[in-house]
Amino acid sequence: MSAVHEGRIDSQLRLRSSLGEDEDFPVEFFFRSGEDFLSFERYALDLACGNVLDLGAGVGPHTLALQERGLDVIALEIDGRLSDLQRGRGVRRAVTADFRFWSGPGFDTVLMLMNGLGPVGTLRGLARFLEHAPRLLSPGGQLLVDAAEAIPEPVGAPPDVAGSDSPWPPAGEYGGQAWIELSFEDLVGRPFRELYVDLETLLRYATDAGWRAGIAFEGEQGAYLARLTRP
Numbered sequence: 001m002s003a004v005h006e007g008r009i010d011s012q013l014r015l016r017s018s019l020g021e022d023e024d025f026p027v028e029f030f031f032r033s034g035e036d037f038l039s040f041e042r043y044a045l046d047l048a049c050g051n052v053l054d055l056g057a058g059v060g061p062h063t064l065a066l067q068e069r070g071l072d073v074i075a076l077e078i079d080g081r082l083s084d085l086q087r088g089r090g091v092r093r094a095v096t097a098d099f100r101f102w103s104g105p106g107f108d109t110v111l112m113l114m115n116g117l118g119p120v121g122t123l124r125g126l127a128r129f130l131e132h133a134p135r136l137l138s139p140g141g142q143l144l145v146d147a148a149e150a151i152p153e154p155v156g157a158p159p160d161v162a163g164s165d166s167p168w169p170p171a172g173e174y175g176g177q178a179w180i181e182l183s184f185e186d187l188v189g190r191p192f193r194e195l196y197v198d199l200e201t202l203l204r205y206a207t208d209a210g211w212r213a214g215i216a217f218e219g220e221q222g223a224y225l226a227r228l229t230r231p
Contacts (some may be wrong), residue, residue, distance in 0.1 A: 002171050018179040040225045042219045044144045050108025060086040106138030112145040121193030122177045130209035143231050149222030150176040152198035
């Protein structure tokens with residue numbers, strides 16, 4: 001991500017997916033703001049209120065946008081290098097922690113954008129997160145999260161994955177539980193799990209975990225923004 005600060009705004013981040021949806025992203029995409037936000041992002045920012053936790057904040061574009069609106073926002077990331085970058089861009093409150101175990105003061109809004117539930121990795125991880133997430137919210141608080149339904153094309157699993165010579169996803173496994181590999185120039189990261197959960201599945205898991213869940217915004221190709229609250 002430091003490529004933008006070094007003037008290499010045309011650099012590309014390569015994403016390889018076990019779902020067969022390989023893509024190249026301009027690095028500057030992650031630094032967008034204002035009218036460059038996608039429609040569901042703008043809608044989510046309008047819904048955000050009170051004190052906000054930007055969970056999985058990346059380089060902090062949504063945190064910065066909410067700060068400009070006068071909201072009190074904490075940007076949470078697991079990688080300290082991203083937290084340092086956030087501070088360098090003007091984020092006032094950046095925290096480095098694993099969201100699966102961290103709990104701070106109760107927030108009125110927890111914001112999870114750009115496939116925000118992706119880092120939970122699997123449906124089992126989703127269930128664990130939905131059990132943990134109430135600790136992050138104040139009474140009456142809301143969880144705003146976007147996702148998109150995956151339409152997998154069976155391909156070989158990424159390198160370093162057990163059974164990588166077999167078709168992926170394995171028969172009977174939920175199709176949105178992907179393996180992702182990121183690369184930048186000659187640097188290649190280790191494969192990791194990423195969840196793409198369809199709306200029906202999310203609503204079922206959320207209801208089972210005691211949440212009141214509904215759709216706040218629906219986009220194209222199965223993309224949506226969900227709003228979850230506690231009864």
